[in-house]
Amino acid sequence: MSETRRRYQRFPRAYRIEHWLFVASFVTLAITGLAQKFAGAGIAQGLIGVLGGIETVRVIHRIAAVTMMLEAVYHIGAVGYRVFVKHSRFNMLPTLNDARIAIHSFLYNLGLRKDRPQQGRYSFEEKIEYWAVVWGTLIMVLTGFMLWNPIATTSILPGEVVPAAKTAHGNEALLAVLAIIIWHLYHVLVRTRNKSMFTGYLTEEQMLDEHPIELADVKAGTATRSVDPKVAASRRRTFLGVYGVIGAVMLLGIFVFVTFEKTAIETIPPAEQVTIFAPLTPTLLPTLRPTNTPAAEAPEATSPAWDTDIAELLTTGCGACHVQATLGDLSLKTYADALKGGKSGPAIVPGDPDASLLIQIQSKGGHPGQLSADELARFIAWIEAGAPEK
Amino acid sequence: MRIRHLVLAASATGLVAIGLLFVANAASARSVQFSPQPQNADNEACLACHATPDMRTQLPSGEELFLTVDRGVFEGSVHGKAGLACTQCHTDIQDFPHDPITASTRREFTLQLYTACARCHQDKYDATLDSVHQKALAGGNNEAAVCTDCHGAHDAQPPDQPRSRIPQTCERCHSEIYNLYKDSVHGSALIGEGNPDVPSCVDCHGVHNIEGPLTGPFRLFSPQICAKCHANAELMSQYNINTNVFNSYVSDFHGTTVVLFEKIAPDQETNKPVCIDCHGVHDIRRPDDPASTVGSKEKLLATCRKCHPGADANFPTAWLGHYAPSPQKAPLVYFVDLFYKLFIPGVLGFMVVFVAADAGRRILNRRRGPRHE
Numbered sequence: 001m002s003e004t005r006r007r008y009q010r011f012p013r014a015y016r017i018e019h020w021l022f023v024a025s026f027v028t029l030a031i032t033g034l035a036q037k038f039a040g041a042g043i044a045q046g047l048i049g050v051l052g053g054i055e056t057v058r059v060i061h062r063i064a065a066v067t068m069m070l071e072a073v074y075h076i077g078a079v080g081y082r083v084f085v086k087h088s089r090f091n092m093l094p095t096l097n098d099a100r101i102a103i104h105s106f107l108y109n110l111g112l113r114k115d116r117p118q119q120g121r122y123s124f125e126e127k128i129e130y131w132a133v134v135w136g137t138l139i140m141v142l143t144g145f146m147l148w149n150p151i152a153t154t155s156i157l158p159g160e161v162v163p164a165a166k167t168a169h170g171n172e173a174l175l176a177v178l179a180i181i182i183w184h185l186y187h188v189l190v191r192t193r194n195k196s197m198f199t200g201y202l203t204e205e206q207m208l209d210e211h212p213i214e215l216a217d218v219k220a221g222t223a224t225r226s227v228d229p230k231v232a233a234s235r236r237r238t239f240l241g242v243y244g245v246i247g248a249v250m251l252l253g254i255f256v257f258v259t260f261e262k263t264a265i266e267t268i269p270p271a272e273q274v275t276i277f278a279p280l281t282p283t284l285l286p287t288l289r290p291t292n293t294p295a296a297e298a299p300e301a302t303s304p305a306w307d308t309d310i311a312e313l314l315t316t317g318c319g320a321c322h323v324q325a326t327l328g329d330l331s332l333k334t335y336a337d338a339l340k341g342g343k344s345g346p347a348i349v350p351g352d353p354d355a356s357l358l359i360q361i362q363s364k365g366g367h368p369g370q371l372s373a374d375e376l377a378r379f380i381a382w383i384e385a386g387a388p389e390k
Numbered sequence: 391m392r393i394r395h396l397v398l399a400a401s402a403t404g405l406v407a408i409g410l411l412f413v414a415n416a417a418s419a420r421s422v423q424f425s426p427q428p429q430n431a432d433n434e435a436c437l438a439c440h441a442t443p444d445m446r447t448q449l450p451s452g453e454e455l456f457l458t459v460d461r462g463v464f465e466g467s468v469h470g471k472a473g474l475a476c477t478q479c480h481t482d483i484q485d486f487p488h489d490p491i492t493a494s495t496r497r498e499f500t501l502q503l504y505t506a507c508a509r510c511h512q513d514k515y516d517a518t519l520d521s522v523h524q525k526a527l528a529g530g531n532n533e534a535a536v537c538t539d540c541h542g543a544h545d546a547q548p549p550d551q552p553r554s555r556i557p558q559t560c561e562r563c564h565s566e567i568y569n570l571y572k573d574s575v576h577g578s579a580l581i582g583e584g585n586p587d588v589p590s591c592v593d594c595h596g597v598h599n600i601e602g603p604l605t606g607p608f609r610l611f612s613p614q615i616c617a618k619c620h621a622n623a624e625l626m627s628q629y630n631i632n633t634n635v636f637n638s639y640v641s642d643f644h645g646t647t648v649v650l651f652e653k654i655a656p657d658q659e660t661n662k663p664v665c666i667d668c669h670g671v672h673d674i675r676r677p678d679d680p681a682s683t684v685g686s687k688e689k690l691l692a693t694c695r696k697c698h699p700g701a702d703a704n705f706p707t708a709w710l711g712h713y714a715p716s717p718q719k720a721p722l723v724y725f726v727d728l729f730y731k732l733f734i735p736g737v738l739g740f741m742v743v744f745v746a747a748d749a750g751r752r753i754l755n756r757r758r759g760p761r762h763e
Contacts (some may be wrong), residue, residue, distance in 0.1 A: 036646070039646045039649070039650060040640070045653055045654065049653075053654055053655055053658075054646075054650040055647075105748075106747060108751065109748050109750065109751040110747055111751070150705070150708055151698060151700045151702070151705060154704040154707075154708055155702045158707060159708035159709075160707055160708070160723060163642075163715070163720065163723045164720075164722045167730070168726050171727070171730035171733075172730075174734065175730070175738070178738055179738065179741060182738060186745045186748075191748065261700070262700070263698065264698050265661065266661055268659075268697060271667050271671050272570075272671040274567055276566075277563055277564070278563070280563075280565050308444075312447070312448075
């Protein structure tokens with residue numbers, strides 16, 4: 001069979017651009033979406049890491065989703081224009097004939113019919129693909145809205161629709177991806193190497209093979225209906241008016257979809273409000289158990305006495321000269337000794353710190369065995385309190 | 391005369407020998423002090439003064455340092471029972487009078503001494519060097535816990551006998567948290583019943599290398615701390631608690647995000663909740679307890695609103711409460727799932743069959759020759 005050089009334009013540039021834009025958003029959605037659905041898998045986690053983390057992946061997913069929604073708005077407008085203004089046939093619509101053709105085709109494949117059925121511009125395989133995409137996109141947009149705006153959704157519907165939407169969204173995505181691979185890619189890449197979505201053209205052989213009825217129409221000149229320019233112009237005006245409104249509403253809808261709800265606050269509040277360091281009192285000490293803790297945890301509470309407080313003040317500094325020895329005839333070994341005093345007089349005069357030699361000498365300073373200011377103050381306080389022995 | 395010389399020489403040698411023995415004994419006694427092995431300790435030399443009741447000295451800050459060591463308490467402690475000598479910890483005390491105390495406050499005194507624990511407990515000490523207490527200490531907070539604050543010094547006992555001792559130890563500095571814990575489902579079981587299955591402070595926070603619980607990485611890791619028990623079917627079945635809690639959390643939006651953050655960017659903060667954000671930290675109650683944060687619809691809504699201020703009454707039911715969807719719990723989810731379990735293989739099955747038949751027919755046609763195409 002000779003190869004004809006004639007070729008037929010199947011997809012003008014606008015169609016092709018639309019298709020590839022859709023492919024780009026679909027693939028992006030599939031990758032970022034399935035990585036989230038199967039986030040437990042190592043490969044998904046690797047991919048999410050490479051893409052910049054889960055929050056970035058979600059943002060990418062949403063951007064691609066909005067792109068797809070905008071394409072849908074464009075597509076509705078473009079198809080509407082073709083059908084209502086240019087009066088093209090809406091030949092993507094499935095008919096009963098398509099069902100008959102599908103069965104015939106299947107039986108032919110099984111060897112139960114002698115020839116393959118003849119198809120028009122869009123074969124039943126293509127119609128299945130198209131309407132599956134329409135159905136899928138609708139489901140994904142609807143469930144996607146519920147996942148994106150759960151607060152808005154649950155203000156009207158019961159809460160359970162959100163997890164139901166989640167499972168529908170993920171499952172539909174899986175179905176869509178696998179259907180594209182098994183059905184669409186088979187038919188355009190494996191069955192024949194169909195370049196029409198790249199170049200826009202099919203050869204006559206390909207047209208004969210896949211769309212013979214359309215080829216006949218084209219050759220007979222009945223493929224496109226001509227429209228009177230004035231009629232077309234008036235239809236265009238009407239259409240732009242109507243679709244202008246519908247399109248604007250849909251775009252507004254997408255805008256609302258995206259910006260409407262602030263689902264959650266940015267920073268999570270602390271899980272607990274509590275004072276971390278809240279020590280018990282009295283503080284327990286390593287060298288003493290509670291039972292031995294004297295009540296004088298605050299020494300100011302009990303009044304000082306020679307036996308319990310004062311005597312020990314004297315041992316370190318004064319002991320060498322006035323306990324182990326008795327320089328100046330002064331012994332500070334016992335209470336009585338201190339009161340007796342030495343050569344110069346009594347060291348301690350109860351109630352009168354100024355008359356107490358010990359205070360006088362210590363206040364002057366320069367005496368070996370100097371009490372600290374704190375210790376001296378305690379001494380004075382004790383003397384003022386009457387210098388009790390016990 | 392020779393005999394006299396001999397006797398003199400012998401006694402001189404003898405005296406020198408005895409003297410040397412004393413010196414050697416003293417020297418070797420000193421070297422034994424540095425070994426971690428308990429020796430036949432003669433602590434009487436120390437206790438002669440330090441067993442005096444109410445013995446104390448004053449520090450430059452005005453605080454009093456209590457110096458009494460109760461003989462009975464020490465001998466009943468783990469170190470006393472092991473027969474340790476005072477000087478094995480108080481290694482700087484060689485003679486009497488002791489070197490003067492250089493610490494100016496009681497706390498400083500403790501901080502000078504506690505590192506002695508490392509001599510025998512090096513591994514535990516090294517672990518504390520990474521802890522939040524040590525970091526606080528290094529940052530200038532002298533109140534942060536050191537070994538003796540939890541274990542005591544002369545009265546050290548096994549810290550987990552009974553197990554309720556553990557939270558009561560932490561209570562000394564974290565009393566507000568303890569008050570929350572003791573009424574919680576875990577705390578009341580541990581302190582009230584001595585239940586071995588519930589966590590004490592150290593089961594969640596660690597023991598010596600206690601990590602600060604307020605850090606991002608700890609928060610992201612915390613669901614796995616809960617999962618240690620709550621994903622253990624055997625343990626949970628004794629209390630009739632659903633073990634699906636961890637899996638259901640991880641497979642849903644919040645948990646998936648947290649797990650991914652933990653794996654990919656553990657230092658980053660995320661605004662998705664972990665277990666403690668909804669269930670409480672130290673005041674966790676059983677869901678059927680009216681004080682629980684997740685028990686009733688109203689309580690759950692209040693909890694959700696912490697992060698979702700716009701949420702309405704229906705919002706909390708979007709969360710399936712750690713249950714897998716079933717015809718009884720979340721039937722809508724269950725049946726949508728079931729639908730797809732049938733729909734997907736159905737559709738794809740049809741496609742595969744058709745595509746296979748189509749491919750097969752074309753291959754067959756090609757083989758048979760051009761007139762069959």
